Amino acid sequence: MARGGVDRLEVLWENFRLSKEESLDLEVNEVEDAMKDKGDRSLVGKVCLDRVIGKEILSSMMAKIWKISKAAVFQEVGTNIFIITFHTIIDLEKVWEGRLWLFDNHLLALRVFDTGAQPGAMKFEEEVFWIQLHNLPMGFMDESRGFQIGGSVGRVWAVDVPPDGVGWGRFLRVRVEVPLRKPIARGRLITVNGKKVWVGFKYEKLLRMCFTCGWVVHGEDGCKGGGSMEAMEPQFGAWLRAEKNFITRGVKQKSRWDYSTARDYEPGPQ
Numbered sequence: 001m002a003r004g005g006v007d008r009l010e011v012l013w014e015n016f017r018l019s020k021e022e023s024l025d026l027e028v029n030e031v032e033d034a035m036k037d038k039g040d041r042s043l044v045g046k047v048c049l050d051r052v053i054g055k056e057i058l059s060s061m062m063a064k065i066w067k068i069s070k071a072a073v074f075q076e077v078g079t080n081i082f083i084i085t086f087h088t089i090i091d092l093e094k095v096w097e098g099r100l101w102l103f104d105n106h107l108l109a110l111r112v113f114d115t116g117a118q119p120g121a122m123k124f125e126e127e128v129f130w131i132q133l134h135n136l137p138m139g140f141m142d143e144s145r146g147f148q149i150g151g152s153v154g155r156v157w158a159v160d161v162p163p164d165g166v167g168w169g170r171f172l173r174v175r176v177e178v179p180l181r182k183p184i185a186r187g188r189l190i191t192v193n194g195k196k197v198w199v200g201f202k203y204e205k206l207l208r209m210c211f212t213c214g215w216v217v218h219g220e221d222g223c224k225g226g227g228s229m230e231a232m233e234p235q236f237g238a239w240l241r242a243e244k245n246f247i248t249r250g251v252k253q254k255s256r257w258d259y260s261t262a263r264d265y266e267p268g269p270q
């Protein structure tokens with residue numbers, strides 16, 4: 001499909017001279033009960049893949065991966081974009097809290113179902129990853145540093161620490177909304193007692209990304225190349241992948257219902 005085809009359709013009307021009937025301005029407010037019930041059990045997902053994927057294969061493959069009570073129903077609303085309706089709210093919560101998900105090693109980005117959103121205008125601009133923060137000095141492997149450093153990447157949903165907030169280990173794990181519309185963050189330079197320290201990031205479940213431009217998934221305009229970094233040392237590589245994915249130690253993370261209360265930090269200098 002031509003780039004921006006749907007977007008054009010959405011803005012095209014602004015140039016129309018509307019007839020009297022067309023501009024009736026029909027007001028739609030109340031959502032029907034059946035719609036509300038289904039909407040409450042639904043998410044919207046996008047498979048970030050060039051070829052078109054059928055809803056049946058998605059439904060059966062994801063049911064195995066998600067281990068839910070009954071296969072979710074996928075309804076196509078755009079190219080590789082689906083409304084995913086679960087059998088129960090419990091299934092939905094399990095999938096939502098278990099992000100990030102992959103279909104055939106490709107990202108399946110998920111969004112909360114929003115009755116007012118138009119399928120063609122849905123944006124999948126970030127996804128939640130577990131990032132491992134390596135090299136953090138021991139005195140700073142704690143929850144608030146996790147929020148601070150993770151918050152410079154995106155909204156932080158959880159820091160994997162025991163109740164006292166001290167997260168000693170080989171690294172600190174932070175659950176962060178990672179922006180997909182730019183090169184992936186490789187780490188952060190921090191200053192500890194006047195000394196500069198590089199905190200390197202490793203991403204769990206990062207099976208695919210472009211090592212040339214650093215994007216996890218290319219946008220519609222494809223690879224942006226390495227820009228001014230070209231012809232220098234490789235800027236991205238397999239070192240960004242965590243060797244192993246870890247089980248979270250019972251961290252209570254923000255559910256989709258209290259999304260707005262997730263703690264935000266101002267992004268630091270890039």
Ligand SMILES: [Zn+2]
Pocket residue numbers: 210211212213214215218222223224225
């Ligand atoms: Zn690329």
